Amino acid sequence: MNAFFPMFVVLPLAVGTFLFLVRKNRALQESVSLIALLANLIFAGVLLHATADGTIFVHRMGLWPFPYAIVLAADRLAATLLFLSSSIVGACAVFARSYLTDEQRKEAFHPLLHFLLMGMQGCFITGDLFNLFVFFEVMLMSTYALLGFYYNLDQLEMAFKYTCLNLIASALFLLGVSLLYAQVGTVNMADLAVKIKLLGPTPLMVVTALVFVFVFSVKAAIFPMHLWLPSAHSISPTPISAILAGVLVKVGIYSIIRCATLIFPAAFLILQPGLILLCLLTIAMGALGTLPQTSIKRILAYSTINQLGYIAFGVALLSQAGLAAAVFYIVGHAYLKSAMLLGAGLNQKLTGTVDLEEMGGMMGKAPFASLLMLVGFLSLAGFPPFTGFFAKLFVLQAGFAQGAILATGVALGFGVISLYYNFTTYQRYAWGTGGGEVGAAGAGIYGSVAFLSAFAVIFGIGAYWLFEWAQLVAAQLTNPELYIAAMRDLG
Amino acid sequence: MRSLILQTIAPVVLHLTLLFSMFLLIYGHNQPGGGFIAGLMTAVGIVLQWIAVDEEEGRRRFNWPYERIFLAGLALSTLTGVWGYIKGAYLKSSIYRFELPFIGDVELFTAFLFDVGVYGVVVGVVMCIFTNLCEEEAKDS
Structure with a gap:
């Protein structure tokens, strides 16, 4: 396994290159792409199984x-996220097959999808801060192109803003890496952890940590860097927005987790009050932002911000319980939100719109689609027995257990708003008036939405099982010595 | 834009740039240099030449299949990396020594092949971007 898990970078790279080479033969391109994504998923499952006993x-x-x-390194957290990214990207590729028309699905779609996957998976397994930057760039380069994929004015405007913001963030990322290198002379994460611990939280080190927090909060859409998210997630092509909301924002959270547990634990303790405040503001902005929206995709985008606030809150507690809750939330939210965005795409296929004012009464017209959406909205609202409920429960439990009563109380209070907007949205969607005839959608669309929704149900009913795994992940994260030792001995 | 100075100097500079970029490429795998800057340098040389002559002349003279160069480079680099698996790790460089007539001992590093791939990618990408930008401008005017 040690020799072969870099396949998570090599396979998408090789397949992506091959797909460019055969771009004229669409049928071949598509089938190779889907087979490679399936292989990637199976391989991620094998890796997940192999890391279960705590091997790094x-x-x-x-x-x-x-x-x-x-160095590339795969621990439980990385393996979990690899499984998550490969299954979601796979489902989105199947969805795109019947969702995008041939004209919309240009020959570059599948190659770019694989390069995006390569970037995300590279971020998860790299053990080197500079290479994290490189994989961020690989990932972003592909998203720049994928976001504006229909090449219309709206998308190009949004993609341009996204590109500008991320270029600034990338420049700062590079600056942060150089700041760190100037202080300790290394970029290997394990080596950094050891040397930074020796140096202690000097003022400059805290500033460096702050630079990284800023950079990663752009990706993770933490207040005040959340403004790009609603338009990027709602205007981009639906399969891409599902990947963005499901996996890409999690890359930001993942990097924050690595910084907080491995690289700068001491500096993060100093920054903690500020971080918690930012998380609460993120929760508030996301929850309040949903209220005036009428497009399902925009509502989902704001709700992503809201949920990311909860996830980041779990991380910012900097305790084992908080991290376990955050990991649970990441997994639950990734499947749920991508399922719902694909669901929005399904409704777009059926009714030709994602605007709530132009659809309504879907319960009677498309019962299966509205059932899938019901699962999603109930789970988002935090209704048992779905993942959304347990995810919020564990985060809030961790917060109260740590004595952060006021902050956790505020987070709980905004849960009420999320209950409100999810219920009213579903009400208008399922029983509202308006809207015309309903068309048909392909089996691939229904299948991929159902596949991802099934995870929301399974992880809800089997919440105990997932939470046990999340606690194992968190136990490994709170003992960075294990990671460092593995890198020293094997590396 | 036509500039006599640029037009006179560009061909001379082109040869020097290409020569120096080849030097960097061959020198690069164990010393400062490498495929990336060599590729940039080659591309810059071509771009300068292109700017010196006018748009159509440039397109006629440098109408190379940049997309294929880029793809071939990407494929070469990826394959070299995978080749390293045989030696135990991804991207592991191996050295092959052999004797060629008239030249003598030659050492071939697989790292060099990787660099050649990177060179192809950089030249291809930069020129793709450049030719596309030229086209947009042509459409506007």
Whole structure:
């Protein structure tokens, strides 16, 4: 496994290149792409199984010695996120097959999808801060193109703003890496952890940590850097917005987790009050932002901000319980939100719109589609027995257990707003008046939405099982010595 | 834009740039240099030449299949990386020594092949971007 888990980077790269080469033969391109995504998913399952006993796999690229080699490492958290990304991207590719018309699905769609996957998976398994930057860039380059994929004015405007914001963030990321390198002279995460611990939380180190928090909060849409998210998630093509909401924002959260647990634990303790405040503001902005919206995709986008606030709140508690809750929330929210965005796409296929004012009474017209949406909205509202309920429960429990009564109380209070907007949205969607005839949608569309929704139900009913896994992940995260030792011994 | 100075200097500079970029490419895998900057340098040389002559002349002279160059480079780099698996790790560089007539001992690093791939990618991408930008401008005017 040590030698072969870099396949998560190599396979999408090789497949993406191949798909560009055969771009004239659409049928071949599509089938190879889907087979490769399936292989990726199976392989992620194998890795998940292999990391269950607590092994951390380490691979040194080119077999260079420890602090100099570019290191890839896979622990439980990375394996979890790899499984998550490959299953969601796979489902979105199947969805795109029947959702996008041939004209919309240009020849670059599948290659870009694989490069996006390569970037995301690279972020999850890299053990080197500079390479995290490189994989961020790979990921962003693909999203720049995918976001504006229909090449119309709205999308190009949105993609341009997204590109500008992310270029600034990337520049700062590079600045942060150089700041860190100037202080400790290394970019290997394990080596960084050891040397930063020796140095202690000097003022400059806290500033460096703050730079990284800023950079990653752009990706994770934490207040005040959340403004790009609603338009990017609602205007982009639906399969892409599902990947963005499901996996891409989680890359930001993942990087924050790595910084908080491994690289700068001491500096994060100093920053903690500020972080918690930002998380609460994110929760508030997301919840309040949904209220005036009428487009399902925009409502879902604001609700993503809201939920990301809860996830980041779990991380910012900096305790094992908080991290476990955050990991649970990440997994639950990723499947749920991508299922719902694909569901919005399904409704767009059926009614030709995502605007609530132009549809309504879907319960009578398309019972199966509205059932799928019901699962999603109930879960988002935090209704048992779906994942959304348990995710919020665990985060709030962790908060109260730590004595952050006021902050957790505020977070709980905004849960009421999320209950309100989810119920009213579903009410208007299922029983409202208006809207015309309903068309038909392909089996691939229904199948991929149902596949992802099934996770929301399974992880709700089997919440105990998922939470146990999340606690194992958190236990490994709160003992960074394990990660460092694995990298030293194997690396 | 036509500039006599640029037009006179560009061909001379082109040869020097290409020569120097080849030097960087061959020198690069164990020393400062490498496929990335060599590729940039080559592309810059071509772009300068293109700007010196007018748009149509440039398109006629440098009408190379940049997309294919880029793809071939990407494929070459990826394959070289995968080749490293045989030696134990992704991207592991291996060295092959052999004797060629008239030249003598030659050392071939797989890292060099990787660099050649990177070179192809950079030249291809930069020129793709450049030719596309030229087209947009042509459409506007």
